[in-house]
Amino acid sequence: MLLCLLGACGPLASGGDDDTGGDDEGGGDGGGSSGPDAPAGPRSVFDPAVTEVLVEIDYEPGAEPFTGNVIGFGDTFAITQSNIERLFAGRKSVALPTTLAGMENIGDVPDEALTVDDLLQLAAAHRSGADTSTRKTYYVLFLTGYFADGNGPNAGVLGVALGDTGVIAIFKDVIDSTQVPATNVARFVEQSTLVHELGHAIGLVDNGVAVTSPHDDTVHGAHCTNDACVMYWQNEGAGDMAAYVQRAVLTGDTILFDAACLADVDALTGGP
Ligand SMILES: [Zn+2]
Numbered sequence: 001m002l003l004c005l006l007g008a009c010g011p012l013a014s015g016g017d018d019d020t021g022g023d024d025e026g027g028g029d030g031g032g033s034s035g036p037d038a039p040a041g042p043r044s045v046f047d048p049a050v051t052e053v054l055v056e057i058d059y060e061p062g063a064e065p066f067t068g069n070v071i072g073f074g075d076t077f078a079i080t081q082s083n084i085e086r087l088f089a090g091r092k093s094v095a096l097p098t099t100l101a102g103m104e105n106i107g108d109v110p111d112e113a114l115t116v117d118d119l120l121q122l123a124a125a126h127r128s129g130a131d132t133s134t135r136k137t138y139y140v141l142f143l144t145g146y147f148a149d150g151n152g153p154n155a156g157v158l159g160v161a162l163g164d165t166g167v168i169a170i171f172k173d174v175i176d177s178t179q180v181p182a183t184n185v186a187r188f189v190e191q192s193t194l195v196h197e198l199g200h201a202i203g204l205v206d207n208g209v210a211v212t213s214p215h216d217d218t219v220h221g222a223h224c225t226n227d228a229c230v231m232y233w234q235n236e237g238a239g240d241m242a243a244y245v246q247r248a249v250l251t252g253d254t255i256l257f258d259a260a261c262l263a264d265v266d267a268l269t270g271g272p
């Protein structure tokens, strides 16, 4: 259940404040504001000057993401690759590692109750990519343990996106809890979670990307009201995401965003 991650729990400031809710953030500052005094980096990934989107992935041993070919499907990471490319209508190059060789093993992280501050500290220690005037970077950590807020560890939270920091964490123990024996459910839950969190970081559903139709979930901010969309709030929760994946991914829908979410980004890119 829970999932929220993101907005529901309230915006998290990028500075790592102690907002207990965490998750995904809904701060709405993904787009940022640019003024004459703005620093050199891009203010929004949708700025036409940004031509390159770089996703960096690090993992704790034992929490590495599923990779590789699935018979009858293709490469596991094709799900994230195709969905993120679709958000930018193919107008930006999307660099995403698809094998463990392209990701970094950061060593054991003994902490199994990871707060926002813990995650930001891990990012500060291990993140290599940096934004430039033409490149926007996102940083994904795959970790054992659970996301922790003021109420303690959340065994139902699959992932979180931390405000406008571009930092995402995916909680492997929760991903694994969705597995159905003899299926690829957990594998596809993991990819769908990555798409959901990158969607938050990129600014979907009024988190920087303005809505062009009323589909923003005003109760669980920065989520889509359509339960068939990967940005639906409960799709951050283990139980619902597993059901969603069996409906969507396993039946062959490659693009997990619904028409409303795609219309919002197409209004910025011009569409495919
Ligand atoms: Zn979310």
Ligand SMILES: [Zn+2]
Pocket (backbone or CB within 6 Å): 215, 224, 225, 226, 229, 230, 231, 232, 257, 258, 259, 260, 261, 262
């Ligand atoms: Zn949607």
